[in-house]
Amino acid sequence: MQFEGTLSAPDSELGRETAAGYQRAAVSTSLLQWLFSFPAMLATLLAALAAITVSSRLNDPDLWWHLKLGEAIWRTHAIPRLDSYSFTVPGQAYVAHEWLAQLSIYGAWRIGGYTGLMLWLCGGAGLLLVLLYALCSLYSGNAKISLIGGLAGWFFATAGLAIRPLLIGHLFLVLELLLIHLARTRSRRWFVALPPLFALWVNCHGSYTLGLLVLGVYWCCSLFDVSVGSLVCRRWSSAHRRWLFVAGILSAGALLLNPIGIRLVAYPFNLFLKQHTNISFITEWRPLDPRDPRALALFAIAGFMFLMALIRRSEFRLEELILVALAIGMALRHQRMLFACGILVAPVLCRLISGAWESYDPRRDLRIANAIFMLAGIAVAWFVFPTRRDMESQIAKTSPVRAVDFIRRTGLAGPMLNEYEYGGYLMWALPEQKVFIDGRADIYDWAGVLGEYARWAVLEDDPNLLLKKYGIRYCLLDKAEAMVRVFPLMPGWKQVYADDLVVIFAKSPTTVSP
Numbered sequence: 001m002q003f004e005g006t007l008s009a010p011d012s013e014l015g016r017e018t019a020a021g022y023q024r025a026a027v028s029t030s031l032l033q034w035l036f037s038f039p040a041m042l043a044t045l046l047a048a049l050a051a052i053t054v055s056s057r058l059n060d061p062d063l064w065w066h067l068k069l070g071e072a073i074w075r076t077h078a079i080p081r082l083d084s085y086s087f088t089v090p091g092q093a094y095v096a097h098e099w100l101a102q103l104s105i106y107g108a109w110r111i112g113g114y115t116g117l118m119l120w121l122c123g124g125a126g127l128l129l130v131l132l133y134a135l136c137s138l139y140s141g142n143a144k145i146s147l148i149g150g151l152a153g154w155f156f157a158t159a160g161l162a163i164r165p166l167l168i169g170h171l172f173l174v175l176e177l178l179l180i181h182l183a184r185t186r187s188r189r190w191f192v193a194l195p196p197l198f199a200l201w202v203n204c205h206g207s208y209t210l211g212l213l214v215l216g217v218y219w220c221c222s223l224f225d226v227s228v229g230s231l232v233c234r235r236w237s238s239a240h241r242r243w244l245f246v247a248g249i250l251s252a253g254a255l256l257l258n259p260i261g262i263r264l265v266a267y268p269f270n271l272f273l274k275q276h277t278n279i280s281f282i283t284e285w286r287p288l289d290p291r292d293p294r295a296l297a298l299f300a301i302a303g304f305m306f307l308m309a310l311i312r313r314s315e316f317r318l319e320e321l322i323l324v325a326l327a328i329g330m331a332l333r334h335q336r337m338l339f340a341c342g343i344l345v346a347p348v349l350c351r352l353i354s355g356a357w358e359s360y361d362p363r364r365d366l367r368i369a370n371a372i373f374m375l376a377g378i379a380v381a382w383f384v385f386p387t388r389r390d391m392e393s394q395i396a397k398t399s400p401v402r403a404v405d406f407i408r409r410t411g412l413a414g415p416m417l418n419e420y421e422y423g424g425y426l427m428w429a430l431p432e433q434k435v436f437i438d439g440r441a442d443i444y445d446w447a448g449v450l451g452e453y454a455r456w457a458v459l460e461d462d463p464n465l466l467l468k469k470y471g472i473r474y475c476l477l478d479k480a481e482a483m484v485r486v487f488p489l490m491p492g493w494k495q496v497y498a499d500d501l502v503v504i505f506a507k508s509p510t511t512v513s514p
Helices: 009-035 038-054 063-076 099-140 146-157 165-185 188-204 208-221 238-254 262-274 276-281 293-310 318-333 335-352 367-384 388-398 401-410 420-429 441-447 449-457 463-469 483-489
Strands: 226-228 231-233 416-418 474-478 493-498 502-507
Touching (some): 038 099, 063 099, 099 146, 099 388, 165 188, 165 208, 165 238, 188 208, 208 238, 208 262, 208 318, 276 441, 420 474, 474 483
Antiparallel strands (some): 226 231
């Protein structure tokens, strides 16, 4: 038998089809191996942890006014510029600086109600932790040790995981760090994605200022080549520096791609420079309590990093030192910044301890075991996902649901003084009555109402002065507030309603049967 050295045309086509089939099979096998790899399993478990953590968090008081503003934007196709929800600052100009995030929150509500809101929260929190894990893995070069970075980010994020634009802002922060690392270590073309990111970021949350600060730190450190003990700084190539500089300039210019203009860009600076009552009154803007477990963890991580540099002579990069110091300083100054602190610290921590556990080896993967753990994590997250009744119960525990029903049922009317934290829910659930104050602390700070309310709530002023100034006919207060014990001593006021959460006092001669 004689074998030909070349194939006939049909045989050649058959050979190419067979080769293509083998290639597709190899790609399919490779994809399956990646989907059930150890890193994929860890990422899945982190996403499940995020879903489990937020399953009981459909109770943030700021959710409701974000939802209300999102509804207004959806229905009017315009961004609100003047207040129309309160009787204390009617017509007050304000900046809806989170309008795009608020629109997304209302979109989730419109599509799925409470379930849609919970899916928005689970999806956002899960994606953030998965991306943070990916960042730590790439930055440290150790996919296994990066689980610690993901857990550290999760632990500090518990200070702010809620249905709020803040979640989107911090998701963008993780994306920015990921893009900078990819551009620095793989291809500088990744810098091209930064301006579009900032164009979205500025319309969703004011934390874009932190993103600009990060860009500035990286660019400044890219100019130097320094080595002092454990502290090092490596000068970037001229091409990388040029690309980063151009990306930074374009990112700053992209901030103007918003429907409000320079006022939206300037809002975060207004917050810190002019909203002094807001910063001092709102709990999350106050300094971190040293007794908070997150504070103890923060001190422990800071001390550990210092010891690693001092004792083990671990290399500490200048940009890392600056960003970690800024993150810790901001978290100590404002407990709200713990969320961002965890994001900035996690990749650095993982790089410093990357040698403590051997690197991931795909050849030693136990993919069946990985798949079992992934399915278990997904199953647990599915099991704890709240039902509609559970979500309604969560809301009733922290919002004046029954009090609103009472007001409607009895026809209680007139100017209402409400608890600060309940203002957002009243805007959403009782739109026919204007609120005294709500979570939009900025506009009340500008008008002086927030300061008046703060002094009234802690009895620094005569309570009657504020009540008379605004012609208050009834007050809806948290049961634990000091004023609840004062009202029974004030002539002309009587309690007309009380439940486990709130108390309502009405001014005589108003008579209402509970």
